[in-house]
Amino acid sequence: MKELEREILIIGAGPAGISAAIEAAKAGAKVTVADEHDTIGGQLYKQIHKFFGAADNHAGMRGFEIARKLEQEAKELGVEFWLNTVAYGIFKEGVGIVRDGDNFIVKAKKVIVAAGGIENTTAFPGSTLPGVMLAGAAQTMTNIHRVLPGKRMVVVGSGNVGLIVAYQMLQAGAEVLAVVERDDHIGGYGVHAEKIRTAGVPILTDTIIKCASGKTSVEGVTTVKLGADGAEIAGSEQEFNADTVIMAVGMAPLTELLWNIGCRFEFIGELGGYVPVHNEFMQTSVDGIYAAGDITGVEEASVAMEEGCIAGIAAASACGHISAEECSARCASHIDALAVLESGEYDGERSAARAKKLELYKASEK
Amino acid sequence: MSQSMRITDHPILGADEPKKKVTIYYEGTPIEANEGEPIAIALANAGIRTLYVTEKMNKPRGIFCGQGRCGSCRMIVDGVPDVKTCSTPVKDGMRVQVQHGLA
Numbered sequence: 042m043k044e045l046e047r048e049i050l051i052i053g054a055g056p057a058g059i060s061a062a063i064e065a066a067k068a069g070a071k072v073t074v075a076d077e078h079d080t081i082g083g084q085l086y087k088q089i090h091k092f093f094g095a096a097d098n099h100a101g102m103r104g105f106e107i108a109r110k111l112e113q114e115a116k117e118l119g120v121e122f123w124l125n126t127v128a129y130g131i132f133k134e135g136v137g138i139v140r141d142g143d144n145f146i147v148k149a150k151k152v153i154v155a156a157g158g159i160e161n162t163t164a165f166p167g168s169t170l171p172g173v174m175l176a177g178a179a180q181t182m183t184n185i186h187r188v189l190p191g192k193r194m195v196v197v198g199s200g201n202v203g204l205i206v207a208y209q210m211l212q213a214g215a216e217v218l219a220v221v222e223r224d225d226h227i228g229g230y231g232v233h234a235e236k237i238r239t240a241g242v243p244i245l246t247d248t249i250i251k252c253a254s255g256k257t258s259v260e261g262v263t264t265v266k267l268g269a270d271g272a273e274i275a276g277s278e279q280e281f282n283a284d285t286v287i288m289a290v291g292m293a294p295l296t297e298l299l300w301n302i303g304c305r306f307e308f309i310g311e312l313g314g315y316v317p318v319h320n321e322f323m324q325t326s327v328d329g330i331y332a333a334g335d336i337t338g339v340e341e342a343s344v345a346m347e348e349g350c351i352a353g354i355a356a357a358s359a360c361g362h363i364s365a366e367e368c369s370a371r372c373a374s375h376i377d378a379l380a381v382l383e384s385g386e387y388d389g390e391r392s393a394a395r396a397k398k399l400e401l402y403k404a405s406e407k
Numbered sequence: 408m409s410q411s412m413r414i415t416d417h418p419i420l421g422a423d424e425p426k427k428k429v430t431i432y433y434e435g436t437p438i439e440a441n442e443g444e445p446i447a448i449a450l451a452n453a454g455i456r457t458l459y460v461t462e463k464m465n466k467p468r469g470i471f472c473g474q475g476r477c478g479s480c481r482m483i484v485d486g487v488p489d490v491k492t493c494s495t496p497v498k499d500g501m502r503v504q505v506q507h508g509l510a
Contacts, residue, residue: 078474078494087418103419160472171456171469179491186448187414187423190470213414257467258456299418303475 043145047073047121048201049356050136050149052128052298053195055083056342057334058155059111059120060349061356065153066118068357068371073149075128075138081115082108083157085342087180089212090205104342105184106115128156131302131330151329151356152301155349158292158335159311163197167253170287176206176289183213187189191285197260199244201341203289204233211240218281221248221264242291250286251278260286299336302327305405309397311390312338318401322355322368323348323375326405331356338394344382350375412452429499446492446503447473447480458492459483462508482506 049059049065054076062072079084088104099107114216115122126140131154135146160175172191176198182190192215194215196207199222205219220237225247227234234244251265251273266277293313300306305326306315316338323331333352351372358368383392414424421498426441433455440449447458456490457467458480471479475494484490488510492503 060487159476169466169468171458174469174471174473178470180453181473181493182451182470183414184420186419186444187420188444188448188452189412189414190451191412212418258469 043143044135045145045147046300047147047149048360049073049151049153049353050075050088050147051153051155051213051353052076052136053083053155053157053334053336054078054081054122054124055155055157055345056085056107056111057157057336057349057352058083058153059115060346061155061331061333061353062115062120062193062208062241062349063111063118064350064353065187066115066120066353068131068354069362070353070357070360071119071121072121072353073147074115075123075126075140077125077127078095081112081122081124084177085111087177087184088342089184089209092341099346100341107342128298150360151331153323153331153333153349153352153356154336155332155334155345155352156295156298156336158339159295160288160292161291163290165250165252167255167259168250170255170259171282172208172255172259173253173286173288176202176287179206179285179287181210183209186193187213189215190287191215191259191283192216192246193218193281193283194285194287195250195264195281195283196287196289198289198291199224199227199229199234199246200291201229201233201290202292203287204229204237206287206289207237207242208233208240211237211242215285217242218262218283219264220244221250222246223249223267233266245279249273253283253286259286264287272309292335294336294339296336299325299327299330299332302330304332305401307398307401309338309393309394311394312340316398318398318405320402321351321399322372323352323361324355324402326402329359337398338391340391341382344379347382348374349377410454412454429497431497431499431501431503433503434505435502440497442499443496446482446484446490446495446497446501448493449497450492450503457505460505460507465507483510 048071051074085104085108130137135148251263262281262283331352333348421489456469480493
């Protein structure tokens with residue numbers, strides 16, 4: 042098999058991966074970023090809302106604007122991008138990739154895995170019908186390709202993604218008939234919920250989709266209320282004349298590559314499932330393998346960017362471009378930013394989850 | 408959904424810039440597409456939602472994950488089966504067919 046040598050290989054060109062690339066290149070490293078898709082920016086391209094957040098300098102910008110800015114910056118720093126390139130495994134010999142239909146082993150001094158997350162799904166009778174799709178697909182259609190997935194939608198899930206996607210469908214000219222949430226409270230931020238409520242969209246808590254019906258695609262949706270015992274309440278069904286169902290029921294870290302090389306994992310429910318343990322410099326339990334972004338736990342893009350910066354600086358330092366002191370100095374502001382980002386509404390949980398990963402990393406070092 | 412599903416004006420993204428058009432053939436029927444957009448998007452715009460039909464139960468499938476991961480959008484394109492149409496760009500004159508099972 043053909044072999045290629047690179048200094049730092051980053052897998053994933055989303056917010057974490059490009060941020061890592063920029064910081065590593067600034068520190069003097071030679072950086073290559075591989076991504077299976079044909080664009081740089083990952084999911085940022087679907088995000089047409091303004092980011093908020095106190096600490097990072099992208100607050101107030103829209104996702105696709107951040108993607109463009111990061112891409113330009115990385116290219117100016119000479120970062121090499123391999124698009125349409127699949128990294129299928131990390132082995133002792135190197136990273137296995139398929140590029141232009143050809144198979145390579147990439148021998149890199151350091152590898153940063155920023156593979157992102159994968160959307161969860163839910164099942165109900167009719168959930169396989171055309172017209173039922175994940176929030177990411179609806180956003181890609183609407184915000185990138187500018188084709189509406191349908192005209193009358195029901196959104197499943199009231200987390201931030203569900204609320205934002207509902208608002209984006211309204212912006213694009215579709216009707217959103219309801220957002221349903223099986224929990225007894227809205228999952229996402231109040232500010233997002235308020236926007237769609239103001240637009241007249243009901244957010245139905247303690248409610249699930251009983252079924253979607255239609256011959257060859259969605260022609261109607263039936264919801265049903267759940268009682269305190271979690272059972273359906275007979276007679277509480279509601280019919281919606283929907284042609285589309287959008288699922289926004291959480292995400293999970295996309296961790297296969299890190300399992301494959303033997304990283305130590307821990308189950309942390311708040312972060313979406315099994316996540317790799319790492320130190321404050323995003324180094325995993327396997328020497329030379331770093332992780333950043335949703336792969337270390339599903340959070341916002343702002344968190345992914347800060348983690349990416351840290352991983353990039355640390356990997357460049359480990360290659361000998363900057364001293365350990367300089368590495369700590371450069372990472373400090375990003376580590377502080379993470380503490381701020383994870384100190385909000387829900388975030389006792391998230392900062393505790395981060396502390397747990399760091400602690401377990403330390404334990405694994407002994 | 409027979410008329411176009413294109414978003415011509417958008418409060419954030421602005422007016423849609425005119426794109427170069429190409430023609431693809433869905434089961435022999437000509438469909439107008441924007442150059443470079445994914446096949447499944449061009450079909451969605453034309454109101455076509457069934458891209459794949461399951462082998463045993465004959466159940467229709469359409470765009471689901473929209474990023475080449477789930478396989479729910481695979482079709483026969485220019486005679487080649489299992490093409491993920493959500494992430495494969497259109498080319499002028501392309502022939503696409505609904506795929507039944509393993510095809």
